[in-house]
Amino acid sequence: MTPIDTTRDLAPVTPAMRTAGTMAYLRRKACLLDARLRTMTDEPEKGLATAEYAVVMIAATGFAGLLVAILKSGAVKSLLTNIVRQALNV
Numbered sequence: 211m212t213p214i215d216t217t218r219d220l221a222p223v224t225p226a227m228r229t230a231g232t233m234a235y236l237r238r239k240a241c242l243l244d245a246r247l248r249t250m251t252d253e254p255e256k257g258l259a260t261a262e263y264a265v266v267m268i269a270a271t272g273f274a275g276l277l278v279a280i281l282k283s284g285a286v287k288s289l290l291t292n293i294v295r296q297a298l299n300v
Contacts, residue, residue, distance in 0.1 A: 280286055 281290070
């Protein structure tokens with residue numbers, strides 16, 4: 211195996227080389243961004259079902275708790291009782 215020669219001088223990096231490297235970097239980033247956007251627009255709702263389900267369940271639980279609190283109040287209880295009595299009397 212040949213050892214690496216560390217004594218030879220390396221060529222200096224010119225502005226044109228720096229620009230070419232920057233352009234290659236930007237091209238690579240643009241390709242990755244394009245691929246990411248294509249993936250997101252292809253299946254934009256993948257994985258959202260679980261989050262939507264959780265939000266709906268929290269909202270439904272809150273609404274059920276609110277209904278229980280309203281129906282346990284005295285005014286609503288007497289109103290419902292009167293409606294049932296009138297329905298049974300007819």
